[in-house]
Amino acid sequence: MDSRNSINSPTIFNITTKVFWLAAVLIVLAGWIASSTIPAFKEFPEEWIFPLKDYIDRFFEWIVYEVKFFVGTFAEFKPTDITRGFVAVMKFPLEFTESLFFNGFGKILPPLPWITVVALAFLLGYWIAGLRTSLIAGFSFLYLALFGVWKASMETFALVIITVPFVFSLGVILGIWISKSARVERFWTPVFSIMQSMPPFAYFVPIVVLYGVGDAPAMIATAVFAVPPVARSVFLGLKSVPNDVIEAGLMMGVTPRQLLWRVQLPTARNTILVGLNQGIMMTLAMIVLASLIGASGLGSKLLTSLQGLKIGQAIEQGIAIVVIAVALDQLSQAYANKPPVYKDRTLPWIKQHPYLSIAGAILLVTFIIAYFVPEAQVLPRKLTITTRKFWNGSVEWIDDTLYDTVQPFRNFMLLKILIPVRDFCRAIPWPTLVLLVGLLGYRFGGYKIAISGALMILFPAIMGLWTPTMTTVYMVSLSTCICVVSGFLIGLLSAKNKLLGKISIGFCNFFQTFPSFIYLIPVLMLFKVSDLSAILAMLLFAVTPMIRYTILGLNNVSSNIIESSRQMGTTSWQRLLKVELPIALPEIMLGINQVIFYSLFMVAIASLIGTQDLGAVINGARSGNKVGQALIAGFCIAFLGIASDRIIMAWTKLKKDKLGIRE
Amino acid sequence: MSRPVKIACKNVWLLFGKGAKSFLKKHNNQPTSTQILKAGLIGAVRNVSLDVHEGEILMIMGLSGSGKSTLIRCMTRLVESTGGEISFDGKDLLTLPKNQLLELRRHNMGMVFQHFGLLPHRTVLENIAFPLEIQNIDSDTRIAKARELVKVVGLEGRENYFPRELSGGQQQRVGIARSLADEPDIWFLDEPFSALDPLIRREMQDEFLRLQSLLNKTIVFVTHDFDEAVRLGDRIAIMKDGELIQIGTPEELVLNPATEYVEQFVRHAPKAKLITVQRIMQDDTKETVLVDSSAKPLAATDTLEQAATRIINSDKALSVIDNNGEIIGSVSKQNLLSAMFN
């Protein structure tokens, strides 16, 4: 029976392992020989470079300076009128929150006193999830007040509070739209994956060209960054509404609109709120980063400190950002998990809404206190605590005492490892890498993945960015290798030991709330400006998914399988190597995939502390507002991520099919 | 059956897959299963014709994947039939405009689902009131109605619970109450008790019978459990691979299974409880020699279980009388044994 066979056997694009290795060796050898004889193979010839970036530049110039609609009529306008109009409109809500949190409403009303905000934070935490969350939220804000970063924090906060609803509503609209038709979904899926794998710096440039600098352009950049995960959660949430629930609704005779608003969206609440949590965290991270295009607040303060190498100040501001991140994360996570509670509608308003009533009371009382006690309005500087001295002292101490150990280590790493690896990566002839990626793609995913992968690797060459791209490849592969090895080991130990597992997961959760920017501080403190610092920052940032997925993969191996292999009398080593690891491998590969994405994301940010790769190219483009260069370099990074993602996912799918694991 | 027809299905087809409609037209509404398979389609419902009579409980029964759910989704137009005709109260259901369909579902149809389909963010009371809420009926009326229904399904005291705080059986009671909120005259139930464990299932079946004795609705009930079908149904329709194999009373199915497939279902059926005396009696009233005329005659509508002791303990055959007390035949031990063990 032929038909049965074709159903059962998974699609493997079978070239045998032998042929695969043979082909790989041939490609390497041929590339080596060819590149030493034919110069076009060694270095991508100038005249083959396609000047896409010039076209993009010209396109943007055309948009900004030349396009006009309704020329000659009273309604004549330019595209930039629209973008600047958007900026002008966004000024209103921004001004409102700014007045609310730190400027005050002219002479009429002062901004929220710090005691009000802190008290409300305690209350909000308590309402959402009880005492623990209440203490976390309350003390976080108390910290901001006492440690003298109140104003900058409130600036950041004012921006976040406007941006989150903006991002969330865009995400919800997009998610609903995508869930409506498979065609729309097919269009947005690749767009999302590009949006998410583009380094933000790359789209900063066109945004600045179109929208200028400041808080409103920062909101646009944040939307590009944070809307996709929200939309994805909304989409997944809507898809996961059980069929019975939808049909039950239909059988009651709901209209399409009622179905969406009263049946689907409320049922998908939890998944959507998980998306909101992600959206909030990404918004905060991006608002901090967007200080590069003029967003105010902690981010811009931190940037100034970093650029001036004022480590003490930077650490204080960094901690403030982390504190805000932790508070927002805890609150929004707890809110996502908060089950609906029954409300008795016959009770008086105050009893139905006890928390709102208390909030009102707090507002009233604290404002009165603040009116009479100015210290309750704004904490004077002499009452705040500063740790700057301590941090600066530590840095000095490190410089003095650790210099003798750090310096040799740094030199050794740079000279003996980093530079050789870099030179090796740069020396790979471009056709060799393109073909190897194609071969790998073919082996795991067939010709489609082979061709798309090869093209994505070819792209930097055609754009004339081969050398910086290979520099990025070198940093990313180094950081990925170290992350994979160390993350795997930590994950392995954590999976075997309950206590250690709890600690590691806790650490992962904690560190994952950190906005990426923060990771630059400690490495800068220890290793100053160098590739080593960049790679270490990438390492710190990218190791968490590896740990997490390793633990997940190993914990997912069903206890049945372990039991049965124990019965066969395997030693625990044999069990690990022969049973647990092979089964956990697909999950672990997903971890590696994440590590690569995280590294690529960080590589662009690390360019702020001086590297020579694609990140630096983007950074250079930023200062000259060169849209083409920024976007092209951004695409190069995105394509590196997408190509490796597609190959790894194909490989994972193959493995899962083989093991009979299906999602 | 003298009862009026509520729903009439005529040559209903439902093929899943691309281009199903034109495919069906091309084959003159008579494609064979190999043709369907070749076209890459799935024949979920194939050429089904059946009537649902007012006030009856029609059970639709078959193995998993036999198209039971799809068939009742055709009747409710949750899926659009690929071909055939369905009429509801004499109206053509399949061409009914959207707004009229909406009205029909709001007022005439109710449905209960295997996995309950409750809204997780609403309390029991709010779930039950939901069908009225979407019709913009005022809050007092719908809450009053919902409270009444809570009582009907025996959930008093749990009005303000959320679905996650209820057991499976309780959740299905909410599902049942909700489906009754807009007082439908036809009630669809798609394996309502399959997700419950056996003891609870039994309890819910009794509950169902109790409700039906109060409400007297027309019911289409999907199950894959023949015992359930026998216990609850007036008639049973048996499906296989999308086709309707046989439809009839439990007794008819037990006595004359149309195919091997039906026979497999009825093999373990409690025959003694299903077959009535009149089905196994001999019509000839003349051969009086063998009949014990002195003994009290059997009623024609008695089940074998009820009549068995007397038939076995009597040396001769016993005569059978109809409702009017007239002798219409006789039953012997032989008749009983061959009916039970053939």
Ligand SMILES: Nc1ncnc2c1ncn2[C@@H]1O[C@H](COP(=O)(O)OP(=O)(O)OP(=O)(O)O)[C@@H](O)[C@H]1O
């Ligand atoms: N949306 C769909 N798309 C494609 N095929 C479907 C779809 N829904 C059902 N089918 C197929 O139609 C056939 C009949 O399915 P249906 O759900 O009606 O069976 P069922 O008798 O209700 O089974 P069960 O007892 O498992 O509920 C099955 O082969 C099923 O795979």
Ligand SMILES: [Mg+2]
């Ligand atoms: Mg079904």
